[in-house]
Amino acid sequence: MNYKTCSNEQTHLNHIDTINLGAYYTPKWLIEIVYSLIRKAAVNLADYYILDTSCGYGGFLRGAKAIGADIDEKAVKTAKSAAPQARILNHNSLFEVSRLKYGLDDKAKIIIVGNPPYNDVTSIIRNRIKKAEFLRDADLICRDLGISFLLSYNKLEADFVSVLHPLSYLIKRANFEALSQFKDNYRLIDALVVSSSVFSAASKTTSFPIVIALYKRTPQAMNYEYIRCFEFKSHEGLSFSIKEHDIISNYISKYPNHKVVDISETVAHFHTMRDINALKRAATFIKKENHNTIRVTKDRFPYYCYVDVFKEYIPHIPYYLGNSDIMIDDDHFRELKPLFINRSIQKHPELAGIIDLKEYSNNDNDIEIERYFQQLLGEHYVD
Numbered sequence: 001m002n003y004k005t006c007s008n009e010q011t012h013l014n015h016i017d018t019i020n021l022g023a024y025y026t027p028k029w030l031i032e033i034v035y036s037l038i039r040k041a042a043v044n045l046a047d048y049y050i051l052d053t054s055c056g057y058g059g060f061l062r063g064a065k066a067i068g069a070d071i072d073e074k075a076v077k078t079a080k081s082a083a084p085q086a087r088i089l090n091h092n093s094l095f096e097v098s099r100l101k102y103g104l105d106d107k108a109k110i111i112i113v114g115n116p117p118y119n120d121v122t123s124i125i126r127n128r129i130k131k132a133e134f135l136r137d138a139d140l141i142c143r144d145l146g147i148s149f150l151l152s153y154n155k156l157e158a159d160f161v162s163v164l165h166p167l168s169y170l171i172k173r174a175n176f177e178a179l180s181q182f183k184d185n186y187r188l189i190d191a192l193v194v195s196s197s198v199f200s201a202a203s204k205t206t207s208f209p210i211v212i213a214l215y216k217r218t219p220q221a222m223n224y225e226y227i228r229c230f231e232f233k234s235h236e237g238l239s240f241s242i243k244e245h246d247i248i249s250n251y252i253s254k255y256p257n258h259k260v261v262d263i264s265e266t267v268a269h270f271h272t273m274r275d276i277n278a279l280k281r282a283a284t285f286i287k288k289e290n291h292n293t294i295r296v297t298k299d300r301f302p303y304y305c306y307v308d309v310f311k312e313y314i315p316h317i318p319y320y321l322g323n324s325d326i327m328i329d330d331d332h333f334r335e336l337k338p339l340f341i342n343r344s345i346q347k348h349p350e351l352a353g354i355i356d357l358k359e360y361s362n363n364d365n366d367i368e369i370e371r372y373f374q375q376l377l378g379e380h381y382v383d
């Protein structure tokens, strides 16, 4: 076995092809975690075909009944020598998806393992991809390639699915809904969250949470409330659930609201705030309206000041909450409202006239604000 297959790091593609194929291969220690989750669920691996439909160099393929496939011919060549016991195929795993394509009949018991590519198929670089590589069955079409792969596992009626994917597929409601048939047939039974920075080649951008998820095919599948209540474990040993925090979208609009708020009621403009990682990169208050701004009304203005100040504290938020909505403890915030408003006005003097400052004390107390965030995040606060 050569160095490549020992470390499982992908070395044969250029930068653009790596992005287009989502070819960030999985470090071996993460592959071990995938198998430890399967073993913990008391699944006897020998009873199953182990299938990785985006297998790269075959790092996930184990046992005598292993089958791998990849669209990348060179990767397949390496996989054949790295996992000689496995059956390796070179095809597009999202096109004409069926068990037959893998030589499996209806009775075969299947565990899907792996790390499917995840990227936004509408991205600019991806437009350069060859048409044949882009073909997907109509029922698998989705903006994100990784979600298409999850839907393909459902089409194969795998008994278990143990793969890595962005945590945002589960915790963002729109993504969760896009999991359509997959969420209707599978239930998340175990999950460990790691940072995307563990993939050395992909670490240049802001880290985001990746979940190593184990799903079981069952009629008692999952709805969004199930995910909200799910106790996710982080690789660092902490637990968290979505429902543990109140979120800013319960108080203000996060997206352009030009159709519902009249310009005459608008006192300021604020940039769209998809999630915490997006806020980290984006502006907050903006002087001029554009198609990405939210109209701020006087009564909601304090909450936008809150988000403006929240942005300063993002370095204290762990990566695993990076794709979450901006959290708030509304009761505590109401007590400290003047501090947040003052802090925001200090940064954006043009906002000074919006609120009658007599209503508020002029006492900008950084320690109080810091204490607020320490309490809000509890054990998740990063020092």
Ligand SMILES: C[S@@+](CC[C@H](N)C(=O)[O-])C[C@H]1O[C@@H](n2cnc3c(N)ncnc32)[C@H](O)[C@@H]1O
Binding pocket: 008, 021, 022, 023, 024, 025, 026, 052, 053, 054, 055, 056, 057, 058, 059, 060, 069, 070, 071, 072, 075, 091, 092, 093, 094, 114, 115, 116, 117, 118, 133
């Ligand atoms: C994140 S890598 C994972 C590779 C390997 N499972 C690992 O983790 O080491 C994703 C792989 O999916 C492959 N891929 C992308 N689109 C595909 C498609 N439509 N059909 C099959 N494989 C595809 C890429 O070539 C790449 O090898």
